[in-house]
Amino acid sequence: MLSLHQLRCFLTVYELGSLTAAADELGYAQPSISEQIRSLEKSIGLQLFRRVGRGVVPTTVADTLRPHAEATIAAAEEALRAVQRVKAFETGTIRFGMFGSARLYVSATLVTDVLERYPGVRVEIIGLNSSEVLEDLRRGRIEAALIAAPPTNEGLEVLPVARDELVYVSMDPERTATPVTARRLAEAQLVMADTSYRATDSMRLALRKMLHEAGHNPQTRIEVEDVETAIELTGRGLADTVVHRGAATELVPRLAPGATWTVLRPRQYETFAIVHRVNATLSPAAQLMIELAVARIRAVAEPIR
Amino acid sequence: MLSLHQLRCFLTVYELGSLTAAADELGYAQPSISEQIRSLEKSIGLQLFRRVGRGVVPTTVADTLRPHAEATIAAAEEALRAVQRVKAFETGTIRFGMFGSARLYVSATLVTDVLERYPGVRVEIIGLNSSEVLEDLRRGRIEAALIAAPPTNEGLEVLPVARDELVYVSMDPERTATPVTARRLAEAQLVMADTSYRATDSMRLALRKMLHEAGHNPQTRIEVEDVETAIELTGRGLADTVVHRGAATELVPRLAPGATWTVLRPRQYETFAIVHRVNATLSPAAQLMIELAVARIRAVAEPIR
DNA sequence: CGAAAGCATAGGTTCTCCCTAGGGCAAGTC
DNA sequence: GACTTGCCCTAGGGAGAACCTATGCTTTCG
Structure with missing residues (x-):
């Protein structure tokens, strides 16, 4: 089986024209290099060096192999460099x-x-x-x-690394004048985001629990996928919504200008x-x-x- | 140390997303592949696959390595193909x-x-x-x-595989009318080729021996390097020469038109x-x-x- | 919850790699 | 022409790698 080590030995021998010199160069004993060259010759079925008195002489087969061997070694080294760059976050x-x-x-x-x-x-x-x-x-x-x-x-x-409070967003300033209780929440026309995951969404679970404890049943008027859409609909006055304070800070000025928000009572938090x-x-x-x-x-x- | 075998295993695992499948594909037992991947990961210092429940999943490092690994394997295979072509005399x-x-x-x-x-x-x-x-x-x-x-x-x-006779070439038809004896040879004005090797040239040795046996001393008038030059000078009538019959057949018509030739007596041969x-x-x-x-x-x- | 699939580990065998020691041949030297 | 030197080869042995079977553990699926 062909190996990179064989190719490295081959190239060094080719370059130096001597097994002994190659062995010194690579830090091995001479018979080891000899063995590598022999196994390479065996695996390709052709002689690469002619053993001639003092030293060795490359055959035309060796001339043919040399550039390919260099390309192979270079590719392997490039592969190593590539992953090393990833390791150092230089790329990847x-x-x-x-x-x-x-x-x-x-x-x-x-x-x-x-x-x-x-x-x-x-x-x-x-x-x-x-x-x-x-x-x-x-x-x-x-x-x-x-x-x-x-x-x-x-x-x-x-x-858990942080938490953020849930806030009630509305175009009607009166509804955000005071903290929103469970009763008011149950009566509100709500648009809620993350429809597809309502069963597992922790915000939904929190609100549902809050309402249940107050003896109410949660009822949402509109279900949408995106928080953005929910806030945008709120901005058009079609419904109110409950989102994280961070989302409100980020999105309300842009998507629902004029809308205001307030906290819930009891206060509800979402954990990140x-x-x-x-x-x-x-x-x-x-x-x-x-x-x-x-x-x-x-x-x-x-x-x- | 990086090896082609490791890269081959890596690519197969990457492709199939499974150590077991790769082992089947490559004809090894599963722990062998596992070991190869582990040693490759160790040698680059980064994890290549995330072991996840059933199967393995490549990391971004693996994504980075893959094309380079393919290039390296391809280069190695190309190297083998190149020498195989030489083996079959298709190239080289x-x-x-x-x-x-x-x-x-x-x-x-x-x-x-x-x-x-x-x-x-x-x-x-x-x-x-x-x-x-x-x-x-x-x-x-x-x-x-x-x-x-x-x-x-x-x-x-x-x-030895063949022999060719020595012939005497001259512009004077009289001199080639009959076989040339040692005496006539000793008296002739000769141009001889292969100056640099006159000491070892077998044709010189043969002629010298022939003359010696007849009690003459060899004397050449002109010494040149090339057979071509010798024949050309003969063609200008400056001297006669002794060459192989093959050389005469090949060169006289072209370089010394009009010249004729005859054998020596006793006949002399040069061995190829x-x-x-x-x-x-x-x-x-x-x-x-x-x-x-x-x-x-x-x-x-x-x-x- | 049991069965199946898939990776890891353990232990042992075989093969590979590499070493030292010594032999043989060719080239250069006295 | 014998001697020395340089260089490759062979032999034999030790360390490590590669590979195998058997088994255990975790995840996934019916």
Whole structure:
């Protein structure tokens, strides 16, 4: 079987015209080089060097092989360099999951942070829709993610890093003059985001629990996919909505100018957490993303611990 | 240390997404593949696959490595193909030595023969001057040669294949009307070729012996390097010359029109022989050249045995 | 919850790599 | 022409790599 080591020995011998010299050059004993050359000759079925008195002389076969051997060695070294560059974050792709409204807080700035420190890398933020993130985590296609809705999913390790309060958004200033109670919430016309995941969305669960405790049943008038859409509809006065404070700060001025918001009573919080598979040893890239994402979200939300 | 085997395993695992499947594909047991991947990961210092429940998933490092690994494997395979083509004479260079007047007989047609059978090869006929051939043989830079002056050189094996008669060439038809005796030869004004090798040239030795036996001393008027020059000077009537019949047939009509030739008395012969180092195992290329050269020279000269 | 699939580990065998020691041949030297 | 030197080869042995079978553990699927 052909090996890189054989090719390296071959090239050195070809260059120096001597097994002994090649052995010195490569730091081996002469019989070792001899053996490598012999095994290479055997594996191609042709003589590469003519043993002639003192020294060896390359055959025309060796002339033919030489450039290819050099190309092969070069390709192998280039392969090593490529992964070393990835190791040093000089290049390569870094993938990170981000799910729910978390992206509103950190996605853009996180990418900026990474690119600033490692200009060569390619950054992929996976999961503008939530199910993908969990599936990708479960399937191992991404190592870690920052999510806003801690699932009790088995096999996933969850590290809360910050929390953000839920706020009630409306175009009617009267409705946001005072904190919104469970009763008022139950009576409101609401537009809620993340339709597809209403069964597992932690915000929904929190609101449902709050209403239940007050003896009410949750009722939403409109269901949409995006937080953006929910806020935009609120801006048109069609309904009110409940979102994270961060989302409100970020989106209301742009999508629902004139809308105001207030907290709930009792106050409700959503936790942001880093999630990854249990027992996973995280890659440097993943650790970097986690570090930056945590720093960013702690700057804009309320840090936990 | 990086190895081609590791890269092959890596690519198969990457493609199939499974160690077990890769093991089946490559014909190994699963733990062997596992070990190869692990050692590759260790040698680059980065994880290539995330072990996730059922199967493995490539990391971004693996994505980076893959094209380089493919390029390296491809280069290695191309190297093998290249030498296999040489093996089959589909390409590559074939070197052969040819020395003395032998080239007049076979050099051009020999090249034609080779190119006809193996259109892809490059043919090099080494040694239009004689010393190079022996030196190249001695140094091992060529494996074999066809020569016209069998040297008693130690370390070289000589296989006579044909002989050619020496003829006396002159512009004076009277001098070639009858075979030339030693006495007439001693009296003639001669131009002789291969000056540089007069001490070892077998034709010189043969003539000298012939003259000595008749009690004469050899005396040459003009010494030149080339047979061509000798014949050309003969054509101008400046002197007569002694050359192989083959050289006369080939060159006299072109270089000395009007000149005629006759044999010597007693008749003198020059032997053509294949020469190579003793105990040398000849390459297929060398054997081919020998075979063709022998066939050719036996067609135009008088075969021995 | 049991069965199946897939990776990791353990232990042992075989093969490869590399070493040292010594033989043989060719080239250069006295 | 014998001697020395340089260089390759062979032989034999030890360390490590590669590979195998058997088995255990985790995840996934019915």
